[in-house]
Amino acid sequence: MIKNAAMPTTASPPAHPITLPPVAWDTQRFYRPPAVFAAPGFAGQGVQALFYEGAPFGGQPTRVFAWMGLPEVSPGQTCPGIVLIHGGGGTAFDEWVRRWNARGYAAIAMDLCGCVPAQPVVRDGVPHQRHEHGGPGGWDSSFHQTGEPIEDQWPYHAVAAAMAGHSLLASQTGVDPRRIGTTGISWGAYISCLLAGVDDRLRAAVHVFGCGFLGHDSCWNDNTFPSIPAKQVQRWLELWDPSHYLPRAPLPMAWVSGTNDFAYPLSSLKKSYQLPPGRRSLCIRVEMQHSHVHGWAPAEIGLFMDGLLVGGQPLPTLRKHGCDGRVAWAEFESPTPLRHAQLCFTRALGHWTDRKWNILPARFETATGRVEADLPRHTTAWFLNVYDDRDAVISTPHEEVGSPN
Numbered sequence: 255m256i257k258n259a260a261m262p263t264t265a266s267p268p269a270h271p272i273t274l275p276p277v278a279w280d281t282q283r284f285y286r287p288p289a290v291f292a293a294p295g296f297a298g299q300g301v302q303a304l305f306y307e308g309a310p311f312g313g314q315p316t317r318v319f320a321w322m323g324l325p326e327v328s329p330g331q332t333c334p335g336i337v338l339i340h341g342g343g344g345t346a347f348d349e350w351v352r353r354w355n356a357r358g359y360a361a362i363a364m365d366l367c368g369c370v371p372a373q374p375v376v377r378d379g380v381p382h383q384r385h386e387h388g389g390p391g392g393w394d395s396s397f398h399q400t401g402e403p404i405e406d407q408w409p410y411h412a413v414a415a416a417m418a419g420h421s422l423l424a425s426q427t428g429v430d431p432r433r434i435g436t437t438g439i440s441w442g443a444y445i446s447c448l449l450a451g452v453d454d455r456l457r458a459a460v461h462v463f464g465c466g467f468l469g470h471d472s473c474w475n476d477n478t479f480p481s482i483p484a485k486q487v488q489r490w491l492e493l494w495d496p497s498h499y500l501p502r503a504p505l506p507m508a509w510v511s512g513t514n515d516f517a518y519p520l521s522s523l524k525k526s527y528q529l530p531p532g533r534r535s536l537c538i539r540v541e542m543q544h545s546h547v548h549g550w551a552p553a554e555i556g557l558f559m560d561g562l563l564v565g566g567q568p569l570p571t572l573r574k575h576g577c578d579g580r581v582a583w584a585e586f587e588s589p590t591p592l593r594h595a596q597l598c599f600t601r602a603l604g605h606w607t608d609r610k611w612n613i614l615p616a617r618f619e620t621a622t623g624r625v626e627a628d629l630p631r632h633t634t635a636w637f638l639n640v641y642d643d644r645d646a647v648i649s650t651p652h653e654e655v656g657s658p659n
Contacts, residue, residue, distance in 0.1 A: 275499050276492055277404055279452055284309075284417035287425040291317060296373065298348030300355065306364075306422055308389055309414040311406055317387035318415045319371070320364040320422075323351040327428040334433035334563040335423045337456075338363035339416055339449075341440030341464070342393055344546050345371040345382045357556055358564065362423045366412040366445065367392035389415075393441045397474075397482055400489040409494040412445045417453050424455070433457060433563045439549035440464050440517060444496060447526065450507065451499030458562045460508040462549040465518045465526035466496030471606070473517045500529040508535040508558040508569070510549075512542025513598070513652075519606035520652050527651075535569050538637060538649040540598055540611045554646050570642055575650040577629070582636055584650045586623040590642045594618060597627035598649075599636040609635075629655070 288307040296303035301323035308316040327333050336359045338350050346363040348371075354361035365371065368388020372380060389411040390399060396408035404410055416436070424431035435458035438446030443464025450459045468474055469491045479487045492498075509527045513520065520538075527534055537554045560566030570588035577583070582597060595616040602609035616627035616638060625638050637652040 275451060275502060277410065277494075279410070279414060279417065281417070281452070284414050285421055285455070287421045288418040290422065293319060293370075296370070299352070301348050301351045303348075305387070306418060308418065309405065309411050311389040311411065315387070316368070316389040316411070317385070318364050318366075318389075318418065319346055319369070319385065320362055320419060321346050321348040321351045322360075322362045322423065322426075323348075323355040324360045324426060324428060325355045325358050332428055332430035332433075333358055333360055334435070334559070335360040335362075335420075335429050335431075336559065337361075337416055337420050337423065337434065337436040337449075339412075339436060339438035339442035339445050340366065341438070341442040341546060341549070344439070344442070345369055347371070347546065350546075350550055353550065354556075357560075359559070360423055360426060360429045362419045364415050364419045366415055366442075367408075393444075396494070397478065397486065397490050400486050400493065404493065407493075409445070409448065413448050413452060416445060416449050420453060420455065431455070435459060435559050435563060437462065437550075437555055437559075438464060439546055440544065443518075444468075447496035447503075448494070448499050450503035450505060450530070451496075451501070456505055458506050458508075458559055459503070460510060460555045460558055462510045462552070462555070463512075463515055463518050463544055465509070465511075465523045466498075466500060466529075467522035467525045468495055470525065471519045471522045473607075496526060497529065500526060501531070503530045504532040505530075506533040506535075506558075506562055508537060508554060510537045510542075510552050510554060511539075512544070513538060513540050513600075513611045514607050514609065515542070515544055516607050517544065521606055524651055536572070536649045536651065537647050538598075538639070538652070539647065540613055553644060554648075557644065557646050569646055570640060570648045572648055572650055573623075575638065575653075577653065580629045581626055582629055582638060582653075583624065583626045584638045584640070586625065586640050586648065588623065588640075588642055590644060592618065592620065592623060593641050593643050593645075595625040595627075595638060595640045597629075597636060597638060599630060599633045601630070601632040601634055603634055 369382035561568030575584035
């Protein structure tokens with residue numbers, strides 16, 4: 255049976271009481287602009303290659319490779335900034351920086367794994383060379399570092415590198431330090447979830463694919479954790495799962511992902527985006543591909559930031575949604591014209607990654623912003639998408655049907 259329910263929208267109360275995160279970073283240190291060092295041999299069109307000081311590793315200093323770029327700013331004017339956090343298999347991408355510079359943002363993209371990018375930079379699938387001043391290895395080694403001091407483990411270093419990169423970007427002439435956001439892709443979104451609960455200077459965050467609750471449902475819970483001692487996995491989850499940090503992140507957030515993401519399934523995504531107390535935008539596409547290129551492409555990322563940091567037209571807002579009998583519905587508000595709506599639904603059961611999703615047109619009332627759709631027989635889960643005249647999508651949370659009808 256499908257329950258008749260009206261469901262809240264842009265923010266939900268934290269699912270558990272807000273407590274102090276298990277790890278505290280030395281923010282007094284990382285909020286200061288770090289020392290900067292030359293990066294000879296690296297060149298990117300319109301952007302600067304550099305190293306900056308990272309967190310100590312094993313008592314020794316480290317350096318972080320980064321690309322940084324600034325847009326042209328008129329005298330007396332300032333621009334917003336964006337901190338770009340790559341995912342697994344990635345590195346600092348100069349192309350990513352240029353994309354944001356073209357949008358009018360100062361941008362910094364750092365390597366979080368003690369590596370430097372190949373020249374020319376390769377987006378995905380190529381191992382990156384470690385440099386002599388790197389910290390701990392990447393995410394794949396962090397599950398085995400739980401017996402080391404917290405300050406020597408990869409998640410600590412990755413968040414510290416992002417904070418220091420934020421500080422460096424904010425210190426640049428012409429950059430408004432009060433208008434800086436962050437976006438991360440995959441493991442980078444995992445880090446941006448941690449960062450949002452630690453760096454209270456950030457004004458907005460967009461998490462693409464990544465989320466928390468990796469011990470609930472994730473590719474690592476399926477494939478990696480079973481091969482690691484249970485106590486070690488539990489310790490990693492206690493220290494580093496974003497579910498401990500998201501409740502302390504009040505800044506506006508957008509969550510961008512696909513229905514069948516292999517790494518961060520819809521169930522863990524939903525548990526994650528329900529935790530932060532602030533404004534929320536949700537953008538889910540059927541079978542969105544998982545890569546850096548697909549991760550930085552969605553228009554909603556820039557539009558979300560523009561609406562908060564440069565006075566642009568914000569994304570549509572989901573006011574409420576629910577299901578009356580077999581009719582799914584939602585109500586949206588938008589400063590831009592809404593063009594069409596869709597019902598996204600699945601008849602499948604089992605792992606979220608393996609389910610087949612279907613799309614049908616939904617009824618849409620332009621005057622009221624109300625969307626309705628009849629759930630087909632045997633529907634097991636559904637959500638509604640509405641598109642504005644910029645082709646930006648806003649989604650309702652996915653809802654499961656208790657007993658398929």
